[in-house]
Amino acid sequence: MVIDHKKIDLFGKSFIQKVVLKPPFEYTFPVSEQACFLYMLAGEMQYQFDDDHINIPANYSLFLNCINSGKQIHNSNSNSNGEIVILTFHPDILKKVYARELPPLLQRPRNTISNLSGEKINNDFLIQKYIEGLLFYFENPSLVNDDILILKLKEIILLLSQTRNAEAIQVILSQLFSPATYTFKQIIEAHLFSQVSIEELARKTNLSVSSFKREFTRLYNDSPANYIKTKRLEKAAGLLLASDNRVTDIAFDCGFNDLANFTRSFHDKYNVTPTNYRLKARQ
Template sequence: MMLLEHHTHELFGKMLFQKVVVKPPFEFPFPVTDNACFLYMQQGNMQYSFDNEAKEFPAKHSLLLNCVTTDKQISNSETTDPVEIVIIHFHPSILKKIYDKELPELLLKPQNIISNQSIEQINNDFLIQKYIEGLMFYFENPSIFQEDILILKLKEIILLLSLTPNAEKIRIILSQLFSRAAYSFKQVVEAHLFSQLTIEELAQHTNLSVSSFKREFAKWYNDTPASYIKTKKLERAAELLLKSDLRITEIAFDCGFNDVANFSKSFTDQFGYSPSNFRLTQKNA
């Protein structure tokens, strides 16, 4: 890896902001530490690898990594054009110090959400882009990057992250810095059985790639995720049809189906009756 530029700013003796310009090919693994990292691709592109699965990471996109767990890496071997990356470090000790009264909601463990997710990509976000452009001014004029400004800029990025569409997943990742409790594979799967999550999203919550998630799922359930989850949703729907007066549309959404027509077809294929006929015939049996 050829390092062309490297600018750093510390807060309370720990790395806070970095601007790195490197010439590919490069490969950078993230060590296990007690902090999380926010990476912004200012120029160029790279790949990030997690659980042996690589994904493209283009310019103006961001990546949030919880470094409490390992097996994460960024790299670029497909071009020789310089790559410019801005990195912001979230240290739990610093966050506790600058929020001396109460941590903001983004850093608190969300209630009733069972997830071990530790990585999230944030697509081109206008507010974050403008924040990074402002940060460039301080890298170019390091003498004015004083402690009070460092604290303000750290609080500003936390506020901006809380305003992104990714806020819930970001909260899951950052809150792990203060609450290290990990959930088992089965706990995560069964907590989301009746959600509308895709298999890819469910894999993210278990902190695995899709391929690893499917292999682990087969070990625990001796079935594919799609087949098992669909069966459980339909079984729950049948139970609700018999034991409640909920409308069929409500039951479909409660059981994790986002399309009533698809729910009706799947239910008919499974039980031989449409949902309305199933309710009628079984209640009168």
């Protein structure tokens, strides 16, 4: 239930909102070409996409695009009201503000294949102070003008580019300007030999872990862990024969981050250690 709602527009479109919600509440995001930054001032919310749930407590935030459907926030457990500040990023307004050149955060990252559409941002002191500054304008709306709002837009873009989540935010924002939907298999093949976990691959495909595993098994007729490990070991076996690289380097190049685990897995598959596999082949 909405108790209070205040809004500030930029160029005729919603830019900043402050919403006070009384639990239980639920909001499903409509499909649209925009991205949203949601900052939890007080209380907490749960972000749900597919069957994945992420808690967003006070002073934490959520960044997401609304190009895909199925995303919602809700809260049914808290006894206290939730207060949320929402900043909306419209691609046409961003192009107008950055008429000469889009900043790096709005450009598509190189060599990044991902359908990621949501990212939780941890408590960040500078963003917290930025949000506190925005509250002043809700209390003094007569002082608001387009020039100030453009500065606030550029400021949040700069702050987001300096967070530890900048890479994920760049992927999400860039989709507004050069949308590209990658297939499930394209994402898997692109990261097959990278040192990424199943959880990270699920995020890159914009699925929960359980949905990712189901989709993987349907497409590959194998579990993600077993298929990925098998492919990495096969590549490692080929490199052991085709190169003089150290076993340690080959292990890391094939996506293993632990030499002992690589050696054990290699022995389980080929009944010989990597070193002896290379020696036997050359003899």
